[in-house]
Amino acid sequence: MRPNLVLRRRGWLLLLLLAVAILLPPWLGTYYVRFATQIAIYGMAALSVDLLLGYTGLITFGQAGLFGVGAYAGGMLIVLGVTNAFVAWPLAILITMLFALAIGALSLRTRGFQFIMVTLAFAQMLYYFAQSLRNWGGDDGFSTQRRNDLGFLSLESHATFYYVVLVLLVLVVWLCHRLVRSEFGMVIRGIRDNERRVAAIGFPPYRYKLVIFVIAGGIAGLAGALMANHAKFVNPAVLSWQLSGEILAMVILGSAGSLIGPVIGAAFFLAFRDVLSDYTEHWMLFFGPLLVARVLLLRDGIWGMLLRATGAGEVPKEPKVDFPEVPKPTAEEKPGAGP
Amino acid sequence: MTLALLIEQLFNGVQFGLMLFLMAVGVTLVFGIMRVINLAHGSLFMIGGYFLMAALDWTSSYVLAVPLAFLMSALVAVVLEIIVLRPLYRRGPLEQVLATFGLTLFFNEAVTVIWGRESIPLQVPPLLTGSVEIIPGGAYPIYRLVITGVAIVAGLLLYLLITRTRVGALIRAGSDNREIVAALGINISLLYTLVFALSAMLAALAGIMMGPLLSVEPGAGDPILILTLVVVVIGGIGSVRGAFVGALMVGIFDTLARVLIPLAIQTNATSALVGMAVYVLMAVVLLFSRTGLFAAHRG
Numbered sequence: 001m002r003p004n005l006v007l008r009r010r011g012w013l014l015l016l017l018l019a020v021a022i023l024l025p026p027w028l029g030t031y032y033v034r035f036a037t038q039i040a041i042y043g044m045a046a047l048s049v050d051l052l053l054g055y056t057g058l059i060t061f062g063q064a065g066l067f068g069v070g071a072y073a074g075g076m077l078i079v080l081g082v083t084n085a086f087v088a089w090p091l092a093i094l095i096t097m098l099f100a101l102a103i104g105a106l107s108l109r110t111r112g113f114q115f116i117m118v119t120l121a122f123a124q125m126l127y128y129f130a131q132s133l134r135n136w137g138g139d140d141g142f143s144t145q146r147r148n149d150l151g152f153l154s155l156e157s158h159a160t161f162y163y164v165v166l167v168l169l170v171l172v173v174w175l176c177h178r179l180v181r182s183e184f185g186m187v188i189r190g191i192r193d194n195e196r197r198v199a200a201i202g203f204p205p206y207r208y209k210l211v212i213f214v215i216a217g218g219i220a221g222l223a224g225a226l227m228a229n230h231a232k233f234v235n236p237a238v239l240s241w242q243l244s245g246e247i248l249a250m251v252i253l254g255s256a257g258s259l260i261g262p263v264i265g266a267a268f269f270l271a272f273r274d275v276l277s278d279y280t281e282h283w284m285l286f287f288g289p290l291l292v293a294r295v296l297l298l299r300d301g302i303w304g305m306l307l308r309a310t311g312a313g314e315v316p317k318e319p320k321v322d323f324p325e326v327p328k329p330t331a332e333e334k335p336g337a338g339p
Numbered sequence: 340m341t342l343a344l345l346i347e348q349l350f351n352g353v354q355f356g357l358m359l360f361l362m363a364v365g366v367t368l369v370f371g372i373m374r375v376i377n378l379a380h381g382s383l384f385m386i387g388g389y390f391l392m393a394a395l396d397w398t399s400s401y402v403l404a405v406p407l408a409f410l411m412s413a414l415v416a417v418v419l420e421i422i423v424l425r426p427l428y429r430r431g432p433l434e435q436v437l438a439t440f441g442l443t444l445f446f447n448e449a450v451t452v453i454w455g456r457e458s459i460p461l462q463v464p465p466l467l468t469g470s471v472e473i474i475p476g477g478a479y480p481i482y483r484l485v486i487t488g489v490a491i492v493a494g495l496l497l498y499l500l501i502t503r504t505r506v507g508a509l510i511r512a513g514s515d516n517r518e519i520v521a522a523l524g525i526n527i528s529l530l531y532t533l534v535f536a537l538s539a540m541l542a543a544l545a546g547i548m549m550g551p552l553l554s555v556e557p558g559a560g561d562p563i564l565i566l567t568l569v570v571v572v573i574g575g576i577g578s579v580r581g582a583f584v585g586a587l588m589v590g591i592f593d594t595l596a597r598v599l600i601p602l603a604i605q606t607n608a609t610s611a612l613v614g615m616a617v618y619v620l621m622a623v624v625l626l627f628s629r630t631g632l633f634a635a636h637r638g
Contacts, residue, residue, distance in 0.1 A: 053433070114576065121568065121569050129614070133611070248440075252433070288443070292423060295427075
């Protein structure tokens with residue numbers, strides 16, 4: 001197929017998705033506006049994981065730690081009286097990036113299996129730290145009572161807040177799109193594909209990985225701050241390892257290595273939870289096996305399948321991850337090794 | 340702070356460390372031999388406790404219930420290995436992490452459906468209640484001494500199994516070079532099932548013995564799993580010796596931190612420092628050695 005036709009199809013697909021995101025929730029009612037807000041926020045968090053997973057080949061199991069730092073920072077700032085979003089949100093992002101810098105500097109010294117464990121452990125450490133914040137409700141968390149405002153514009157209306165979150169999400173996706181196609185993005189993807197070669201041509205991989213880790217942390221921090229605004233409530237559950245796993249699951253369900261996939265994965269995850277919890281409180285009983293089935297039976301995520309079905313672009317491959325301990329699959333084992 | 344209290348806490352630390360060793364050795368063996376990251380290992384710990392509780396309900400005798408719980412855990416492990424783990428051996432680490440995470444979600448919810456969300460207290464076996472005076476002025480619960488003993492025996496048996504038997508030789512060979520082992524005509528898939536069942540039984544043993552000390556509840560395996568992973572990172576993945584040293588370090592360090600930090604510092608931050616102590620230890624180890632203390636695999 002001609003490349004510009006592919007691009008045009010993908011453009012239409014994206015436009016369609018955006019139109020659905022803008023028009024559908026208000027038409028369905030307030031409940032769905034709040035639901036869509038949640039999708040946008042988790043989608044942003046999933047996107048931050050995908051920058052690391054799909055584009056840099058780093059499996060992080062601790063992104064909820066940074067999401068939670070953003071949520072706590074965002075929530076605390078509101079309670080402390082910093083109500084202007086133009087001040088509070090950048091501040092929350094900055095704080096999260098500082099945490100990401102410290103965690104990344106240490107955990108990026110390791111690779112593969114150890115990296116997964118170490119990111120998980122640091123997130124858990126933040127979890128215990130949040131639990132012990134007695135002045136901030138400890139295990140029970142705290143309520144923020146209100147949302148930030150944009151100076152002239154109050155965000156207390158669910159619809160207004162939704163559109164602000166949606167604009168931010170689109171902005172983040174666009175910035176990430178620019179980022180992964182920049183020279184920096186080429187180095188990052190080069191590290192994913194062959195770190196040794198990238199080092200050999202003079203780009204220090206550690207520094208580049210640390211920068212993308214901090215950027216991803218900032219995005220997760222923004223998502224966290226938005227979550228504190230959305231729920232008007234923050235508790236240590238925003239830092240739990242289950243949430244880290246769920247965010248990772250959203251990325252994989254949606255397709256890693258694409259910028260839209262994680263958002264679609266978040267939508268699928270939340271819709272799945274929403275529909276099933278109408279019938280049973282034990283929806284995890286079904287989600288766990290679904291995750292196992294996705295991994296064992298399917299090759300593509302939802303976005304990948306969508307692209308394949310509509311012929312609207314290259315299907316993102318399973319990301320090649322940084323894993324020195326595991327021998328590369330031999331030719332006949334390699335999945336999908338075709339002509 | 341008396342010397343007796345310090346010694347008592349040291350005993351507790353060693354005992355907790357040995358429990359962590361029973362867990363960590365499973366994670367490290369499964370990774371070392373099958374190259375699978377098993378995040379469902381905490382579930383096997385939790386299931387051990389639940390099975391003990393269920394078996395006590397049926398038999399109302401610890402002598403019958405403990406072996407029964409042990410066997411049921413091993414059975415679950417074998418089924419799990421055949422259905423889920425086998426297809427995962429050829430998959431990438433990301434897929435392994437997600438699938439085993441999915442298993443954890445499933446098991447946490449499954450026990451909630453079967454036994455409810457409330458935590459269930461288990462009694463210490465009547466024969467093992469009471470305490471003895473190990474040092475003058477310090478009474479120590481017999482139950483804790485017994486499980487320490489059982490863990491030591493289990494560790495020794497494992498050591499003998501790995502160093503002295505044919506199966507052990509295969510396990511060692513498999514972790515060095517599994518292609519060669521397979522090429523020598525060894526039934527590698529049987530070996531894998533065996534190793535997974537062994538690791539699951541050790542986790543269940545820890546879960547059974549910790550049942551009366553912690554309480555049995557959904558998600559009970561999760562905090563233990565994360566501490567186990569810290570142990571494995573500190574000790575070096577794939578190394579049984581590393582798992583042993585790391586487990587004792589984490590067990591003693593964690594227990595002593597819980598006692599000593601509140602004595603030294605009394606502020607709002609005390610409980611935060613206590614919870615974070617182990618992770619600080621891990622960070623320090625990682626600063627000096629990127630692959631842990633006893634790195635077994637050079638890639």
